[in-house]
Amino acid sequence: MEFLSETIGKRVHDPYVEESRCIMIPGPIIVGSGPSGLATAACLKSRDIPSLILERSNCIASLWQLKTYDRLRLHLPKHFCELPLMPFPSSYPTYPTKQQFVQYLESYAEHFGLKPVFNQTVEDAKFDRRCGLWRVRTVGGKKEETTEYISRWLVVATGENAEEVMPDIDGLADFGGPILHTSSYKSGEMFKEKKVLVVGCGNSGMEVSLDLCNFNAHPSLVVRDSVHVLPQEMLGMSTFGISTSLLKWFPVQVVDRFLLRMSRLVLGDTDRLGLVRPKLGPLERKIKCGKTPVLDVGTLAKIRSGHIKVCPELKRVMQHSAEFIDGRVDNFDAIILATGYKSNVPMWLKGMNMFCEKDGFPRKPFPNGWKGESGLYAVGFTKLGLLGASIDAKKIAEDIELQRSLLPQMARSQHC
Ligand SMILES: Cc1cc2nc3c(=O)[nH]c(=O)nc-3n(C[C@H](O)[C@H](O)[C@H](O)COP(=O)(O)OP(=O)(O)OC[C@H]3O[C@@H](n4cnc5c(N)ncnc54)[C@H](O)[C@@H]3O)c2cc1C
Ligand SMILES: NC(=O)C1=CN([C@@H]2O[C@H](COP(=O)(O)OP(=O)(O)OC[C@H]3O[C@@H](n4cnc5c(N)ncnc54)[C@H](OP(=O)(O)O)[C@@H]3O)[C@@H](O)[C@H]2O)C=CC1
Numbered sequence: 001m002e003f004l005s006e007t008i009g010k011r012v013h014d015p016y017v018e019e020s021r022c023i024m025i026p027g028p029i030i031v032g033s034g035p036s037g038l039a040t041a042a043c044l045k046s047r048d049i050p051s052l053i054l055e056r057s058n059c060i061a062s063l064w065q066l067k068t069y070d071r072l073r074l075h076l077p078k079h080f081c082e083l084p085l086m087p088f089p090s091s092y093p094t095y096p097t098k099q100q101f102v103q104y105l106e107s108y109a110e111h112f113g114l115k116p117v118f119n120q121t122v123e124d125a126k127f128d129r130r131c132g133l134w135r136v137r138t139v140g141g142k143k144e145e146t147t148e149y150i151s152r153w154l155v156v157a158t159g160e161n162a163e164e165v166m167p168d169i170d171g172l173a174d175f176g177g178p179i180l181h182t183s184s185y186k187s188g189e190m191f192k193e194k195k196v197l198v199v200g201c202g203n204s205g206m207e208v209s210l211d212l213c214n215f216n217a218h219p220s221l222v223v224r225d226s227v228h229v230l231p232q233e234m235l236g237m238s239t240f241g242i243s244t245s246l247l248k249w250f251p252v253q254v255v256d257r258f259l260l261r262m263s264r265l266v267l268g269d270t271d272r273l274g275l276v277r278p279k280l281g282p283l284e285r286k287i288k289c290g291k292t293p294v295l296d297v298g299t300l301a302k303i304r305s306g307h308i309k310v311c312p313e314l315k316r317v318m319q320h321s322a323e324f325i326d327g328r329v330d331n332f333d334a335i336i337l338a339t340g341y342k343s344n345v346p347m348w349l350k351g352m353n354m355f356c357e358k359d360g361f362p363r364k365p366f367p368n369g370w371k372g373e374s375g376l377y378a379v380g381f382t383k384l385g386l387l388g389a390s391i392d393a394k395k396i397a398e399d400i401e402l403q404r405s406l407l408p409q410m411a412r413s414q415h416c
């Protein structure tokens, strides 16, 4: 098996070998080498099942390595974020830094011998009913060539954050200063003393605003609607940990009432700061609408002290300023779009009912979204972060092992 995957690896990387155009894969094809893809490949490997990971970028965990800011830390305690079969080093702090998390993922890939094929963007994946196989077409490599990979199983691990959401704001194209999405923001270094408009108040908008303050920039945060802000910890424990424990015993509405009462005690009345709370509670809203509550890591204090201004919805943007729906106009030097991300599955996975065309998520909600038909799987679309990805990965590996054991011996040894 090892030998075969190596041969395949060579063929894939060798642009002069004729067969590299169409490659039969002995195990599942996994699209995406983020935490979800790596976790699935590791769980498969632990069951002696080889897999091939296709990754559009040139490294593992590209979201974490290329699209996040320097000061990012995990905002859930580390034991909720570790991948299956390998814990975080005990020397890591409760909330590891981005660099530590990436180092952990690098060690994880090395430990399980995972070698994704980089620079391979999956542009099309179809199930060929005539032969019962998946045909996955990629573009990439030095010569931007097309390759077709063929397998019995396809694991979608492209993530909930595959593409940036770019908002349609009147006049944005006329703005004279820099406009960047949070996925390109590294630090506030280049914004010292500048007035920066941050559009969007999810965790990214909140944390980027705080980072800007720490670099002596002057951020204004657009809160167009409502938002739940919770303390990262309460009663000396993580809010996320308390929530998951309580959810085992109480209905979500009861847990939400408790969280809101505690938040009020720890953070005070956030409505007074312009951060109006939604009608649905924080966990119920996360489950029903996929909106992650903000875990406060210091932004509220900066709003309270006036270092971060809160603004209502934007009406329009002009060359050096912005107008808000309350009629207020203010000057800005730069705009940061903290407007979130979306799935890209509908762009490349064709003809399968498992994913919703509109939002690119599995139609069945957690815990049932991981398995589709014809050997199709989804990992990391649970809206439960890394914890959800680990749960999916384990189930997928177990299921593929079962499916494989049902194949006739001949087909198994021929890997198709
Ligand atoms: C700033 C930020 C902080 C976060 N912090 C936390 C946290 O503390 N805890 C937590 O649990 N979750 C957190 N999350 C949620 C995040 O979704 C997970 O941490 C995790 O990255 C999900 O892993 P994934 O593998 O599913 O997706 P990703 O990490 O997005 O990996 C998907 C991979 O698929 C590749 N890909 C996409 N499309 C294609 C294609 N067509 N062809 C080939 N490859 C493709 C991408 O390049 C990428 O490498 C955070 C998210 C962000 C944006
Ligand atoms: N430390 C950590 O662990 C961090 C984790 N994350 C995670 O990464 C994921 C992505 O987070 P994030 O990037 O914040 O994205 P989110 O989708 O969570 O938030 C996007 C925000 O942008 C707002 N928005 C969208 N369009 C507009 C518009 N036209 N005008 C004004 N506001 C707009 C949304 O408002 P509305 O709600 O009204 O649609 C929402 O508040 C989340 O799961 C988050 O938890 C992010 C940063 C740090």
Ligand SMILES: O=C(O)C(=O)Cc1c[nH]c2ccccc12
Binding pocket: 076, 240, 283, 286, 292, 293, 295, 383, 384, 385, 386
């Ligand atoms: O950080 C994220 O994006 C996650 O999805 C994990 C997460 C952070 N805070 C939460 C609150 C409720 C459920 C999941 C999360």
